[in-house]
Amino acid sequence: MLAYMIRRVFQSVIVLLVVGLVAFSMFRFVGDPVDNMLGQERTQADIERLREQLGLDENFVVQYWRFLEQAVQGNFGLSYRQGRPVADILVERLPATLELALVSGLIALIGGIALGIFTAIRKRGIAANLIMTGSLIGVSLPTFLIGIVLIYVFSVELGWLPSFGRGEVTDLGWWTTGFLTVSGLKALILPAITLGLYQMTLIMRLVRTEMLEVLRMDYIRFARARGIRQRSIHFRHALKNTLVPVITITGLQLGSIIAFAIITETVFQWPGVGLLFINAVQFVDIPVMAAYLMMISVMFVGINLIVDMLYFAIDPRLRVDRKGGH
Amino acid sequence: MTKTPVLSVRDLIVEIPTRRGVLRPVDRVSYDIHSGQILGVVGESGAGKSMTGNAVIGLLDRPARITSGEILLSGEPIHQLQGEPLRRLRGKRMGMIFQDPLTSLNPLLTVGEQLTETIQEHLGLSNADARNRAIAALEEVGIPAARQRIDSYPHEFSGGMRQRVVIALALCAEPELIIADEPTTALDVSVQAQIIALLKRLCRERGVAVMLVTHDMGVIAEAADRVAVMYAGRLAELGAVRDVVMSPSHPYTAGLMASTPLASIGQKRLRQIPGSMPRLGALPDGCAFHPRCERATDQCKTGGSPTIASGGGRAACIHPLPAAKSEVTQ
Structure with missing residues (x-):
């Protein structure tokens, strides 16, 4: 290993x-x-x-x-436009993007796995079929359209949630967070859903396919033949076996959540690194663009590395044989 | 016999509705298995052997379903059970052993986790008791150093050892009936004999009734007390293993025996049965075997298919082989 x-x-x-x-x-x-x-x-x-x-x-x-x-050393030079060190600007903007990515990643992961299991177990039920049809919409609608629709419904028509910005943020010195204020949390809801919806449907469809596959395996039949409860068959025997491919995709998606935050951040004027990048492109602020590119690639590579290590945690067959075979 | 058989299958019919009509992979099959007895169910692929086993334990894949007949477990009808009552029966009163030990164990759970889960499900023991029992179950099926190996994952065992684990799993809640579906087919020949010996020993010591599904006449001759020969979903012949192997009564059984390399018979060249088993959607009228049968007459081609009862008690055949004639081949 x-x-x-x-x-x-x-x-x-x-x-x-x-x-x-x-x-x-x-x-x-x-x-x-x-x-x-x-x-x-x-x-x-x-x-x-x-x-x-x-x-x-x-x-x-x-x-x-x-x-x-x-x-x-974290030195990407001075921004052409702002005349300040690029690293400082990134660090300032990063918390907004990471909080958004974290929340939408959680929505995608938890919602995706839960719905995936549900649609796999109740594959002939009406609710499951409705969800599957609905997920097609989630996969095929572009992110900016979902964002605009959400803004229209919840901000313009219903007036429940803010349509742009991060709301009030608390400055912790090295980190600014929107988690601690009501307006910060409210401002997070729409962008997080917009950003996470596509990933959620993707994870859901993946979990469903994997789960259906696993439920056909011999060891599931054997567990049934031993009188193991349905609940245990689904959540103990089957779910764990579906997780390896799910983790791969989720890891990759987490990277793209951060990368694709560009669109969501633009729609919601979210003051994160994505918006920073779009503005940098408009002003040909190359140091900022270069630094953004490097940052995203470090994240992708890092996440991939973590995903590879997670395989070892989940699948004992990949670990070094401790006791040796027979 | 006065004792109630552990398993009693009565005129069982399993049907699969398809667009082109209803198929019958199991057609009017009846047999009993008594405590401590091994019934070998033999036949070609698609003869309905495994389907019969799956029907007994309630694991028929949709859309296959039991449409008629009865399955009695120690006298209680179980063919209509579903859901919770059926689940409680499985593992506790009847166990199943699958063909491929490489795929029938969950790769991500240790052997101990899979054993204790099953034991606790049916016997309601504490964690420590269940673990001890799991170790005892592994020891009983001949896993060396069971106390250490219990925390191993399935991939850390060899194929033969895994099949022993599978047997331990099927037996750990002490069921009365074991359905072994081709338990040796996926194993090396040298390991096959060990597994058969193990099954025989457990059957004798525990008084378990075993339904041994296989296509291997050698395994039947070695292990079974009684044999049920199946052909195209129907029972062709049913009898004590010695009688059926030494002097087959149904021409199909005779053909099957002649095409099996058994040392005791000492043939120079194996004979084949001409043709192949008909597809379930295109069964011939009359006896399903008649197009391949040397003894077939017009009588075999028309009218209903013969049953064991109409064939005189052992073979579902209008023209069974006389016992004396086949004795000569010994």
């Missing part, structure tokens, strides 16, 4: 290096940063001086290495 983990970490590092290369190339190939930073009134001497100052006169490999060196 240790060798496997080392190999996986090694692979992760390579992935991050490649993403770093892409992020870095943006600086070189998407316009000339010197152009962007110096105004109209510039002299050739200004340009040369800034080039030297920024290290842009060195060759590609040296620049890439320096970029990586800085990135590892």
Whole structure:
């Protein structure tokens, strides 16, 4: 298992290096940063001086290495637009996105597994069929449309929930949270549902398919033949066996929840990193874009690594044989 | 016999409604199994052997269902039970052993967890008592160092050992009846003999009635007390193993014996039964075996299918082989 983990970490590092290369190339190939930073009134001497100052006169490999060196230390340079360190801006915005992702991830996971089990066990019931049909809508409707519909119904027509922003947030010094105020929690509901709905239907359909598959296995028949209770058959014998693929997908989805928060954050004007990124794209704020790209890829790779380790926790067959076979 | 048989199947019919009509994978099958007795149920694939076993324990997959006949467990009718009462019966009074030990154990639960769950379900013991009982059950089926191995996962056992675990699971709540559906088919030949010996020993020591479903005549000859030969969902022949193996009465049984490599018979070349078993949707009129039967006459092709009763007690055949003639082949 240790060798496997080392190999996986090694692979992760390579992935991050490649993403770093892409992020870095943006600086070189998407316009000339010197152009962007110096105004109209510039002299050739200004340009040369800034080039030297920024290290842009060195060759590609040296620049890439320096970029990586800085990135590892969390230094992504100054935002072209705000003139502040990109890392500070990200750290400021990250709590909003992570809280949103966490809540929608939980909604997706809990709702998805519960509904998946329900529709698998009662596969001929009316309720289960309604849910399955409804889930098609969840899968096929684009996120922004769901968000707009929710805003229309719950904010505009019913006036129950706010249509944008994070509400009141509490500043804990290193973290700003919306969990502690009523308005913060209320503001969280619509964006979290919007962001989690697609993932929830995905997880639900996956759990259902896996569960139906597992319920056909011999060991389930054998458990039935031994008079094990339905409840135990479903939740002890079957559910655990459906979890391995579910964890894979959920892990990947958690990454994409953070990444796709861009759309939801735009619809709800949620002050997270997604909105920051969209604004950065509009202003060609390359340091912010590069830092965002790196951050998302670190999260994806990290989550994948955790998912791989979770397999070992769930499936004993993957663990090293402690006692040895017969 | 005066004693009530543990299992009594009476004119059992299982039907599967399909778009092209109703199929009968089990057609008017009757037999008894007494305590301490092993009944071998033998036949080709699709002859209805496993379906009979599944019907007894109430594990028929939809849309197959029992449409007629009775199943009595120690005299009580059980063929109409469903839900909770049926669940309480399973494991407690009848157990089942499946064909493939590699797939019939839950890979994510330890052997001990699966055993204690079953034991606690039916016997209501405390955790410690159930665990001790589980260890005893593993010891009884010949798992060495049961106390240590009980916390192992199924994949840590070999195929033969897993089948022993399966048997321990089926027997741990001390049922009266065991349905063993091809228990040795997925195992190595050397392990097969061990498993059969184990089943025989448990049957003798505990007085369990065993329904041994198999397509292997060798296993039947080795283990069973009585044999039921099935063909196309119907019982072809039913009798004591010695009689059926040594002097088959139904031409199909004779063909089956002639095509089985048994050392005691010492044939040079195995004979085949020409043709193959008809599909359930296209059964011929009369005796289902007549298109493949050397002895068939016009009488076999028309009229109802013969039953054991009409065939004189042992074989469902209009022209059974005379006992004397087949004795010669010994």
